[in-house]
Amino acid sequence: MAVTIVLAVIIITGFITGIRLMQSPQTALWGNRLGALSMVVAIAYTFIATGHGTPNAAIIFIVIGGMIGLILGQSVKMIHMPQTVALLNGLGGAASALVVWAALLAYAGEGSAMLFWGTSGLAMGVGALTFSGSIIAVLKLQGLAFQKPVQLKGHGHLLRITILLAALLIIINLGLLGQYYWILLPIAALLALLGGLFMTLRIGGADMPIVISLLNSFSGVAAAIAGLAVENLILTGTGALVGVAGLILTRIMCRAMNRSLISVLAGFTPGVHETSPHAEAGGDRSTEELKIPEEPVIDEREKPGEETTEEITETGEEDKKHFTEDDLPQLMKSAERVIIVPGYGMAVAQAQSAVGQLAGAFESQGKEVKFAIHPVAGRMPGHMNVLLAEAGIDYEKLMDMDAINPQFEHADLVIAVGACDVINPAANAAEGTPISGMPILNAENAKNVIICNLDEKPGYSGVDNILYEQSHVITIWGNAAETIPELTKMLNSNS
Template sequence: MAVTIFFAALVIVAFLIGIRLMQSPHTALWGNRLGALAMIFAIIWTFIATGRGSFSLALIYIATGSVIGLVLGQSVRMIHMPQTVALLNGFGGAASALVVWSAVLGYAGEGAEMLFWGTSGLALGIGVLTFSGSVIAVLKLQGIAFRKPIQIIGHGHILRIAILLAVLLIIFNMGFLGLYFGQFMTLIALLGLLAGFFMTLRIGGADMPIVISLLNSFSGIAAAVAGLAVENLILVGTGALVGVAGLILTRIMCRAMNRSLLAVLAGFTPGAHEKTLPAAGSTPSPKPDTGTPTEAGKAESTTAENTGTETEKPEEDLEEAAPADKISEKDLPGLLKNAARVIIVPGYGMAVAQAQIAVRQLLDALEEQGKDVKFAIHPVAGRMPGHMNVLLAEAGIDYDKLVDIDTINPQFAHADLVIVVGACDVVNPAANAAEGTPISGMPILEAEKAKNIIICNLDEQPGYSGVDNLLYEQPHVVTLWGDAAQTIPRLTAMIGKE
């Protein structure tokens, strides 16, 4: 007993130190390796401690799983990381469900306690839910099926009833102490599958970071509860760690989108709503009306702004100032030449366009001119927490150029130029300016405050939220519609030429 506790504590402390090392990119690699080492140790220790039965057979299964896992891990591309993690989550959840399932078959009729029956029912339900939810998430992310959020009639009711019934059955399973366990457990498993399916079915693309974090948490909770059922301390502690990590990330993601977890799970997809934002009358922002571009009032105040804040602006701008007061594509070479401080705002659109390498080349060209370039990373950029950082790191961009939202926001006001690549909602000032839109109150990257902005998005369509981007019409913004893999090289080509 004492030995068991000692080794369990040892493994969990090793995991904790591993996570501690993950706090810095310098040491994170060793943190991960320490975790892997502790895992191998835990497996060997379990081999020794259980000490009977079919060793060689178990080894074959472990080797099989390892090979499949390594091949999978080696073959996936970074842009597919969200579905990879979702898939592995699903496997973890399913494994925990199977562990309690086979423990139940082993214990059946041996007069196990209430704790055993309660926790095994619970672990089965959560594990199975994690599995089916993850499978749907993978199908969505991979674009195989259910790409659009799907909501059937009575969706919420089905989900709630399934969960409620499953909870009742878990309680029954506990109360009956294994009587009818076969029926109870089968029903719990079916309801769990159903709940995971319906929970994920109506999730839209940009809400994926939240769901993946949540499923990650569930896979940990399933392991912890399974650990309670089979009385395994390492399982309990490690499962709790994963559960907490998933919950922390879920909370961070929800905050970054200003959405409540319940709203996401309840299938409140903002895109489905009416565009509640009228173009005019919603602008506490310093810029004039976003309404019709021909308005006289707009022309005046814009001119004032141009002369006021942009003293070193290229002369091309003054030449063609008359009808279109907005800066245009003609001004791009001048903008790029005169900017000393540049912030690039990448969004998932950049990844979809496979424009990371193009962005890297743009960065190199800008730095060659002695410009200071940083990347502003919104927490929900991408399809899982921190996804954008990985995509940019893959393109060979140093991580010390990747700056998070809180650090970069005060710097926008000092930036000469912001280049937005495939990002919409995360730079939309409507989040601050307008009430009652799906993104109102969502923390955004304050690109608006920069002197000039170049937007390289695919088209004028609003982002996931369905809210029109107030930036597009502003006078200090140039929009460059089209595939970022083509528009970004155009910008790069302009640098260094007059």
């Protein structure tokens, strides 16, 4: 007992220290390795404590799972991190539910404590919900199914009823001290699986960062409760860590998107409600004022299909513009301080390395370049940073919103790539729009702004970007993978 407690404290301290090392990109790698080492110690100790160190068939399953995990970890692309994390959230939830079920079948009996009956039911419920919810999230993110939010008839009721019924069965099981656990808990788990489906089915693409964070938290909560059920200190403590991390990230994401968790889960998606004639992603418009490359070729599946097309204000824009295509080279060459604002559109267009080259071109001319990263630029927290790091951009240049916002007014030029809502001043200026009050990057304050978006359709929120109209802004429509190299060429030209 005493040994168990000491070891549990050591292992959990190892995990926490690992997280602390993640506070800086210079030490983060060692933080991850310390975490892995602590995990190995935990597994080895469990073998010694329960199996007395003798060889056991469990090793076979460890090897199988470990191999699958390594192959997955090695093969996954960085652009696919959101669905990878979502998948692992789901597996974690499922594992916790299964462990508790196995423990029930193995040990459950007359003498089992109330705590056991309560926590085991709860762990199965939370684990099952995490699993099904995550699988739907994976399907959506991978573009395999349900990309458009699915709203069933009486969706909210279905969600509430399934979850309430599951909770009720878990409570009844507790009250009956597990007399009928073998039938009550599987039904509760099935209901929780349904609840997970209903929860995620109606969630739209741009709300994914919130949902993934929440499911991340759930997978930890399920583990922590399972730990209480099987009376395992390490499992309880570590599960709690994961649960807290997920909650913190969920809160950050909600704030950054100006959404409440409730409204996300309730399936309220700004801009989608009345309209469903889905704007086909790209391809049907050619209203560029600037004839930069040909028609955008963008994978339609990746495009969050939630935009509305109602008002496209395309006439009369040219009149207001002070710049034309001919001004671009001069505009870029005269800029000393440049801020690049990457949005999810950049990732969809796979224009990261093109953007990296543009930044390099600016720097080789002695100009300063910084990147402004909005917290929800991407499909999961921090996703954009990973994509830019992959493109070889130094992390010192990746600024978060709070750090970069005061610097926009000192910038000569902002280049926004595939970003719309996160730079839309309507968030501050207009009342009653879905993005009103959402924190944005103050790109508006820069001397000049170049916007390279696929088209002039509004972003996910459906709110027209009032920045497009301003006189110090020049817009370039088209696939960023083609328009950005064009800019680089202009910058390097000698004219």
